[in-house]
Amino acid sequence: MRLLGSDLACFRGGRQVFSGLSFTVEGGEALLVLGPNGVGKSSLLRLLAGLVPRFTGALRLEGGDPELTIGEQAHYLGHQDALKPSLTVDENLVFWSRYLGSGQEPQAALAAVGLETIAQLPAAYLSAGQRRRLSIARLIAIKRPIWLLDEPTSALDAAAQAYLAGCMGQHLAGGGLIVAAAHGPIGLAAAKELRLGGAP
Amino acid sequence: MSPLAALFMRDFRLAVRVGGGALIGVLFFLIVVTLVPFAMGPDLALLARVGPAILWIGALLASLLTLDRLLAIDHEDGSLDLILTARVALELTAAVKAIAHWVTTGLPLVIATPLLGLLLNLEPKATAAVALTLLVGTPALTFIGLIGAAITVALRRGGLLVAVLVLPLTIPVLIFGVAASNAAIVGPIRFGTPFSILCGLALMSVVVGTFAAAAALRHAMD
Numbered sequence: 001m002r003l004l005g006s007d008l009a010c011f012r013g014g015r016q017v018f019s020g021l022s023f024t025v026e027g028g029e030a031l032l033v034l035g036p037n038g039v040g041k042s043s044l045l046r047l048l049a050g051l052v053p054r055f056t057g058a059l060r061l062e063g064g065d066p067e068l069t070i071g072e073q074a075h076y077l078g079h080q081d082a083l084k085p086s087l088t089v090d091e092n093l094v095f096w097s098r099y100l101g102s103g104q105e106p107q108a109a110l111a112a113v114g115l116e117t118i119a120q121l122p123a124a125y126l127s128a129g130q131r132r133r134l135s136i137a138r139l140i141a142i143k144r145p146i147w148l149l150d151e152p153t154s155a156l157d158a159a160a161q162a163y164l165a166g167c168m169g170q171h172l173a174g175g176g177l178i179v180a181a182a183h184g185p186i187g188l189a190a191a192k193e194l195r196l197g198g199a200p
Numbered sequence: 201m202s203p204l205a206a207l208f209m210r211d212f213r214l215a216v217r218v219g220g221g222a223l224i225g226v227l228f229f230l231i232v233v234t235l236v237p238f239a240m241g242p243d244l245a246l247l248a249r250v251g252p253a254i255l256w257i258g259a260l261l262a263s264l265l266t267l268d269r270l271l272a273i274d275h276e277d278g279s280l281d282l283i284l285t286a287r288v289a290l291e292l293t294a295a296v297k298a299i300a301h302w303v304t305t306g307l308p309l310v311i312a313t314p315l316l317g318l319l320l321n322l323e324p325k326a327t328a329a330v331a332l333t334l335l336v337g338t339p340a341l342t343f344i345g346l347i348g349a350a351i352t353v354a355l356r357r358g359g360l361l362v363a364v365l366v367l368p369l370t371i372p373v374l375i376f377g378v379a380a381s382n383a384a385i386v387g388p389i390r391f392g393t394p395f396s397i398l399c400g401l402a403l404m405s406v407v408v409g410t411f412a413a414a415a416a417l418r419h420a421m422d
Contacts, residue, residue, distance in 0.1 A: 046281075049281070049284075049285055050284065050285065051281055051284060051285075051421050052421070053418065053419055053421060068287060071284065071285045072285060072286070072287045074285060075285075076281055076282065076285055078278055078281055079278070080277055080278025080281070081277070081278060082277055082278040082279040082281070082282050083277065084210070084214055084277070084279075086213075086214060086217040086218060086219060086220065087210070087213065087214065087217075091210075091213070094206075095206055095207075095209075095210045096282065098201050098202075098203060098205075098206035099203045099206050099207055099210075099283075099286055099288070100203075100282065100285070100286050100287075101203055101286065101287050101288075
């Protein structure tokens with residue numbers, strides 16, 4: 001599996017966010033997108049997920065399912081957690097697991113991120129870090145080959161960061177690929193770097 | 201459970217839980233219709249004559265009230281981003297969301313209608329006719345509203361704009377809904393004539409609303 005972008009330019013709100021961007025990510029590889037605030041890291045991830053309708057350049061996935069778009073084969077972990085405050089932790093995860101299509105019950109993933117004891121708590125009472133953990137449980141519960149992670153370690157404590165690093169390592173070992181936006185290392189052992197916005 | 205069944209169950213649960221807004225519409229409907237006899241005075245003949253129109257206006261306004269919850273809250277918390285990465289046609293997702301919305305906000309209006317018919321001095325037959333037209337007409341209102349909700353999805357607090365956009369489009373439904381109710385009560389045309397046009401409008405709005413909303417959602421993403 002290989003994700004190729006060439007000469008990508010992205011337009012949001014009538015403004016060109018970036019242009020002339022090219023990269024290649026192979027299966028088992030991670031691409032770390034770095035750069036100062038506002039340079040278009042999140043826009044790039046949204047573009048890859050198919051959430052930015054206005055862009056130019058070529059984007060293609062080799063070795064994926066030709067019936068599906070790139071977004072449909074990807075997990076998008078954005079700044080927002082997509083959790084409903086009036087549903088319980090368990091209900092939130094079960095819904096996404098069924099809707100995004102794995103079929104299997106996600107309770108093991110809930111235990112893996114350490115939220116099984118509060119599975120029946122409404123998501124309104126979760127802390128920022130717990131909300132993030134629940135989003136990460138979604139990545140584990142549903143198998144998708146591409147992970148698009150937007151600052152995945154924000155709000156996570158050291159233990160959760162280590163756990164996430166382990167998950168990302170397993171995902172890469174299984175042939176998946178990761179594109180992550182961050183401001184520093186996020187625990188990926190060997191990641192290619194893509195710098196946006198000129199000199200570091 | 202299939203993805204669409206899971207989506208229906210989630211939206212249903214969200215609507216009936218605290219802060220969900222399932223009862224807001226029907227309570228508003230009850231209050232609006234209850235106020236009318238106080239405003240117009242105890243003229244029973246007049247109330248019976250304008251009763252169907254009042255019930256229809258009440259239902260129309262009540263169904264507008266909760267439209268801003270249909271899609272905007274999913275946009276605000278990022279759920280819509282994930283919905284767009286699902287392997288389900290966006291048209292089906294929009295349709296299922298509208299159906300769940302109708303079951304929790306439109307159907308209660310139909311169920312409340314017989315009670316309100318008493319307040320407006322409607323005959324049982326007239327009440328049944330109004331309830332039947334609302335049963336067919338409220339899905340049309342929901343699916344027309346779906347278009348407005350999808351167009352304004354990215355706007356913060358677009359609730360009033362939805363109402364302004366949607367109300368003109370609901371005029372045909374209102375005309376034939378009230379016409380069918382009046383045909384059943386006073387004639388002279390047969391109930392079936394305007395009622396079949398109302399059914400046609402409802403079916404058309406389901407198709408047009410679903411596709412238009414999906415197209416609007418795709419372009420609203422940014």
